[in-house]
Amino acid sequence: MGAMSRVSPCLAGSAELPIRGPFDLTASARFLEGFAPAGRPDAAAEPGSLRLAFTCSPSWRPVGVRIRQGGEVTADVYGEPTDVDAAAAHSARILSLDVDGAGFADVGTRDPVVARLQAAYPGLRPVLFHSPYEAACWTIIGHRIRIVQAAALKQRIAERIGDAVEFQEGLVLRSFPPPQRLLATTDIPGLPRVKLRRLHGVAAAALEGTLAAERLRGMGTTRALAELQRLPGIGPFSAELILVRGAGHPDVFPTAERRLHEEMVRTYRLENGSVQDLAAIAERWRPYRSWVALLFRTRREEDTAEIASGAMR
16 A cells, blocks of 8 residues: 545445444443543544544555444444445454353353442443554554553554545544555654564564454464564563454453553452462453453553553553
């Protein structure tokens, strides 16, 4: 992909997204708002809907998606008609609707702590990055800087070399640049050269298909994490984020997520908790360990506002 483009507010097609188990689109929008400034500025909410702009693999063309929930969840796609099916599939993954959530309530019957979290956040499922590629870029951009700085820099990159997506209401959102354009970029103001080189490595991996969500989720957690850590600049924490928040793996217990561990120790009233001990507790959460971990992190953010305040690195 060469020059930047602008997607016009012309509806290319619509698709119904599957719902298996509880889901509330308003809870998804609230989650994005609550995690500002990490919340993506390309996600704009209005009552009963959510609007997203992203590059849609495998074409890597920009699309706009307006997601609505009435009796069903519907994705209205703006872009090329040939990208409608792929954009709908991406949207389902972004909202974790590609996972059968019918058994999620059963986790609460096995663990009263989880039951209370489920009652506090009904219908909330993980809201993901638009792709593992974008999640990996986020981890590199945000390495060793505050999250508010990382969010601003990521948005600056989208505005500088991303595509413009226009919706019918006149709203224009910027999508993160496709890997081809990122590879061709030799300078980004404010981004150190070493980070740009690492972003180039991520972009190349995305074009090769090694960051495809289906591939990462299908190869087994241990192997996927090991493969992700072969990318320059990707360590254990980043690899888990890419697999969970990028590819959307529903059943990973994050072993490198210190804030999750602290929240578990507090909530379960443990005197201390090793990663092994906490992982043993999380066995009760199968096959939704990623989902439950999100509820813990959501409650922590609600209590501390550490992300919204920009205090967190």
